[in-house]
Amino acid sequence: MIKIGRRGLMNAPGVSLSACALAVLAVALLPLPVSAGIKCWTNDDGVRECGNTVPPEYAQKAHRELSKEGITVSTTERAKSKEELRIERAEAARTEAIRAEKERKIRERKAKDRVLLSTFTTENELALVHEGQVAAIDIRIIHTKQILGQLERSLEQLHTQAAKLERRGKSITPELENRIAKIQQKMQDSHTFIERRRRQKAEMAAQYTEDVARYRELKGIKKAN
Template structure:
């Protein structure tokens, strides 16, 4: 019984497809030629098969439309448009995530300003400590440099171990200066972020109130 039922369903499907194909074959197809003139017929010429095709029934009504195949340029433009839309959606989601973090972290503007001041104080404290260490390193370098100069003033070559210490001290001073500059940049970036966060926080709060 199951096999017979499947056979019946298959026959019905074939008949429906045949009816559909017959009905579609009776439709008039219309297209636009290279001169921009609308032409119609029972079959579309091969050279116009990729253009916009309209199917018209016996009453002269358009019952189906097959749009023209897109050109490589149109496909590229569509891909670019989708890419831009995806980027915009990603940015929107990321902004929503950051807004949620901002509102969950701070209740009032005062909380945000207090956090800014505490972070600034901590960052400046680290910079001050590094500057103190730099003074010690610079003092040690100056002392070693004076020792080397004393040898040279007497016409003697500074000992190799002194040269090694001097080079090492010079490198330590250089690296410490770079470290301090990096800390200063980080501090300024932090202040700019707090400035942006404060502006955004005000906007979000106004939006909620309004």
């Protein structure tokens, strides 16, 4: 074992110059302790300060750690505020909702494609089903119009009765008023029903056009000119 006294390693007997150089190099290559880093932050007055540790009051703010040579070793971003975290979470939730909706539409489209291909073997079958659905709605509209005609005639008769009472100087009875109100409500309901069925037909026509186009695409059928 080599002992180093007050005279130093260079003057120790039996120690060569190369051994001394290796010893110095080994010491130089030892890693610096963590505490050797210098941390810099900005105080409340906007002044940059540096030290071995960041004061507690600035620990949540951005700061950098520098080496002895002044080179940035690491950077710590400031802690986000509650409002920033709330906005960040809301944005993440919105992005996730958009992604989930896209995936839902893809699954829905695939399910419809399977039904379309498994239900109809030809485009003609698709047309026949659509025509049958439209015919069923038309029948209901026609039937409702017939009922509406009957209600109109009944209402006309009640109005005639009310007019006769007024000509005699008599008031319309509560019973007659009630009958008139009920028929008027039924007529309004009938008009609403017919309008809904007409909208349904328009929606079905649009859906049929979409289904035919998709069916042709899945089957590789080119549209005839």
